[in-house]
Amino acid sequence: MRTVVFLCEHQDEGSFGFVLNKNYEYTLDELVSGLDDLKKIPVYLGGPVQMDTIHFLHQYPDKIAGGYEIIDGVFWGGSFETAIDLIRNGEIDMGKIRFYIGYSGWGSGQLADELKEKSWLTVPASRPLVFHKKPSEIWKDALRHLGGEYEMMVNFPIDPQLN
Incomplete structure (x- = not known):
């Protein structure tokens, strides 16, 4: 319900992406051992598949090797260890990296x-x-981008019967 999925790949064999707008109940340091020294970094619920994996999207192709460009300026994955080191050293704007389970x-x-x-x-x-x-x-904001009748849905309650 009101889920926004960033579709990263769509092929005949299958498709995958990440839910962008659902917070997970735990922070990164609570999910990955050895990160106790990090501040509470939010994790988003990427989706129901392989809930034992952590993924990340970022805007740092020059600093985090191995990432795959999904759209202009948005990269999936790369070296997790490098990303963590950059966070520890304050070299990453936390608004330009997101973690997903x-x-x-x-x-x-x-x-x-x-x-x-x-x-x-x-x-x-x-x-x-x-x-x-x-x-x-x-x-x-995604609905506003569609405009017209979709933009009106922005203010609809989740259950229209409650209106």
């Missing part, structure tokens, strides 16, 4: 079918949406 995935043809059924609204991905200053507002 798990990911969202679809099998062959599954997402295409869901799109045909209009189960999802689509908006072009952008760096400002991925690294939104207020993740709880990403859904509203």
Whole structure:
């Protein structure tokens, strides 16, 4: 419900991405041993698949080797250890890196079918949406981008019967 997924890959074999706007109940230091010295870094619920994995999106291709560019200026992964060292040394703006537990995935043809059924609204991905200053507002800003009748949905209650 009101979930925004950043789709990173969409192929015939399957698709994957990360939920951008759902906070996870634990911080990074609570999930990964050896990070007790870090401040409380939020983790987002990337999706229900492989909830034993940590992923990250960032804007530091020159500092974090091994990342894969998803869209202009947004990179997935790379050296986790390097990212942590850069955070420890204060060399990373925490508004330009996000951590996720798990990911969202679809099998062959599954997402295409869901799109045909209009189960999802689509908006072009952008760096400002991925690294939104207020993740709880990403859904509203995505709808505003669609404009028209979709923009009106921003103010709808989750349960329209409560209106």
